Amino acid sequence: MNDQSSAADSPESRLTRSHPVFGSPGFLRLWIAQVVSAFGDWIGFLAIIEIARRIGGDQPGSAIALVMLARVLPGFFLASVGGVIVDRVNRKRLLISCDILRAGVLLTIPFIERVWGLILASLVLELATSLWGPAKEAIVPNLVPKEQLTAANSLSLVAAYGTFPLAAGAFIGLAKFAEWLGGSSIGQVEWALALDALTFLVAAALIAALPLIRHRRDADDAPSIDLAQGVRELREGWSFIAISPQVRAVLIGLGTGMIGGGMLIPLGAVFNDVVLGAGNAGFGTILVTMGLGVASGVSVLSAVQRRLDKERIFVASIFGAGICLLFAVTSSNTLLTLSGVFAMGICAGSVYVLGFTLLHEHVEEQLRGRVFSALYTLVRFCLLLSITVGGFLSDGFNWFFGVVFDNEIAVGSWTMALPGVRGALWLASSFMLVAAALAWISLRAPQKKSP
Numbered sequence: 063m064n065d066q067s068s069a070a071d072s073p074e075s076r077l078t079r080s081h082p083v084f085g086s087p088g089f090l091r092l093w094i095a096q097v098v099s100a101f102g103d104w105i106g107f108l109a110i111i112e113i114a115r116r117i118g119g120d121q122p123g124s125a126i127a128l129v130m131l132a133r134v135l136p137g138f139f140l141a142s143v144g145g146v147i148v149d150r151v152n153r154k155r156l157l158i159s160c161d162i163l164r165a166g167v168l169l170t171i172p173f174i175e176r177v178w179g180l181i182l183a184s185l186v187l188e189l190a191t192s193l194w195g196p197a198k199e200a201i202v203p204n205l206v207p208k209e210q211l212t213a214a215n216s217l218s219l220v221a222a223y224g225t226f227p228l229a230a231g232a233f234i235g236l237a238k239f240a241e242w243l244g245g246s247s248i249g250q251v252e253w254a255l256a257l258d259a260l261t262f263l264v265a266a267a268l269i270a271a272l273p274l275i276r277h278r279r280d281a282d283d284a285p286s287i288d289l290a291q292g293v294r295e296l297r298e299g300w301s302f303i304a305i306s307p308q309v310r311a312v313l314i315g316l317g318t319g320m321i322g323g324g325m326l327i328p329l330g331a332v333f334n335d336v337v338l339g340a341g342n343a344g345f346g347t348i349l350v351t352m353g354l355g356v357a358s359g360v361s362v363l364s365a366v367q368r369r370l371d372k373e374r375i376f377v378a379s380i381f382g383a384g385i386c387l388l389f390a391v392t393s394s395n396t397l398l399t400l401s402g403v404f405a406m407g408i409c410a411g412s413v414y415v416l417g418f419t420l421l422h423e424h425v426e427e428q429l430r431g432r433v434f435s436a437l438y439t440l441v442r443f444c445l446l447l448s449i450t451v452g453g454f455l456s457d458g459f460n461w462f463f464g465v466v467f468d469n470e471i472a473v474g475s476w477t478m479a480l481p482g483v484r485g486a487l488w489l490a491s492s493f494m495l496v497a498a499a500l501a502w503i504s505l506r507a508p509q510k511k512s513p
Contacts, residue, residue: 088205088273089214095265096198096221099161102261104229105236106168109254113171114180116251125177129184148431153197154272160190160197161266165259172252195438200430203422205272212372215418216360219411224357232257307505308373308424309433312417315380315501317440322493323383323410324448325486326352326403329456332483338396351400355407356414363412372423376416377502383409384494391487394479452486459485 110129118125148156167186174180206214236257237250326348334344359379363370383406390402417437425433460482463469471478 086206086210089202091268091271092198092202092205093214093217093221095268096218097225098261098268099265100222101225101229101232102258104226105233105254106258108230108233109251109258110171110180110184112251113174114177117175117177117180125180128177129180148193148197148200148435149428153201153431154269156197157194157269158266160194161262161269163190165262165266168255168259168262171255192435192438196431196434199418199422199434200427201272203430204427208423211419211422212370212415213364215415215422216364218418219360219414220357223353306424307507308420310507311373311376311501311504312420313437313440314504315376315497316413316417316437317444318497318500319380319383319413319494320441320444321448322387322490322497323406324445325452325455325490326387327448328452329483329486329490332456333391333487336481336483337391337394337479338399340396344396347400348403351403352407352410355404356411357407358404359408359411360415362408363415370416372416372420373505376413376420377498377505379409379412379416380494380501381498382406383413384491384498387494388488388491391484391491448490452490455486455489456482458482459489 114125114129164187167183167190171180171183174183202214202218203211233250233254236253240248240250240253330348331345334340334348338344340347386402386406386409390399390406393399393402421430421433421437460469463480463482463485467480469480471480
């Protein structure tokens with residue numbers, strides 16, 4: 063019996079295979095659960111930052127940084143172990159338990175008065191999230207037919223990130239609501255955390271209705287703890303990653319590409335100020351433009367998914383993202399830069415959707431938890447690395463360009479300013495091009511036999 067088979071394999075599901083992805087009632091429930099919880103999670107994220115600032119005293123910046131670090135670190139050290147857990151337990155119950163745990167933790171946060179308490183709460187929230195994400199990805203192929211996986215991943219991307227503007231607006235609206243209530247002791251932050259907790263409980267209820275049967279390893283509802291077996295399963299997961307060309311290509315492509323693309327987050331504002339001079343709204347415009355590009359790429363990809371060679375388009379999209387970023391940061395014209403950023407967004411959205419689809423198609427049921435945990439860990443590490451080193455690279459290039467070129471290149475009447483941020487973003491684009499080359503090499507390599 064397959065692990066957590068579902069209605070996707072039933073006669074009723076097969077009748078809907080030619081219909082849109084929402085023809086699968088199970089995936090529709092899972093997607094709505096993801097939309098609801100992502101909406102609440104973004105609100106909770108903003109609320110936790112505000113609480114960190116409030117209780118940080120004279121060092122609010124350090125308090126926020128420590129809390130954010132607590133949301134990042136668990137994935138580095140525990141994701142592989144989490145992958146083994148996801149592959150050994152009932153994934154449906156795991157999803158429900160994680161949602162209930164997160165709801166409970168959120169309801170305790172308003173009573174926290176010390177930074178260390180908020181750090182501990184953030185740590186628990188992230189541990190639950192580190193299990194929830196891979197478990198969710200592991201069951202998607204059981205809810206939709208293979209030919210609809212690209213569309214399913216496109217919708218998952220919309221659910222995860224498209225809810226942020228709505229959540230930001232709701233967070234502002236909660237401030238107005240708290241003001242309207244007047245003398246109530248419950249303010250914007252408390253309402254935000256309560257709403258976030260409610261969304262997790264709603265998501266848990268929706269997941270409880272998913273048509274998933276019992277996991278093949280949890281028939282007795284009390285799986286024994288076997289450390290040696292856990293180590294063997296961990297090695298099995300990494301061995302599969304090493305021998306599968308598609309899995310290697312996705313992890314290498316997304317990870318290395320993220321090092322480059324992630325630098326746009328800390329350096330975009332600097333590029334706007336130093337090169338474009340587009341004012342206070344300039345950086346926001348860059349981010350919105352990239353978001354619109356991602357949405358456009360996801361929409362086009364969903365429409366033409368059945369006619370695509372996913373592996374070639376995956377590599378081409380990484381390469382395209384690098385070229386578009388190179389064009390965007392080489393230009394000093396705001397309109398041309400935004401055009402390049404928009405095109406990069408189209409490619410980046412395609413990379414994300416196709417990468418997850420390739421993993422869904424090529425990873426066996428019993429290994430999905432470990433493989434997706436490895437992906438989440440790698441992407442998170444590379445993103446943190448890019449955000450951390452971006453500023454240092456910008457300062458280093460600024461010194462180098464100042465010494466060698468006096469921060470400017472002139473050929474006849476044509477000149478180009480060479481601030482350090484431009485050099486750092488050129489390096490970022492080269493990382494993305496290298497990622498495309500490495501992914502292409504991995505896909506061309508013959509698949510090794512499992513030891």
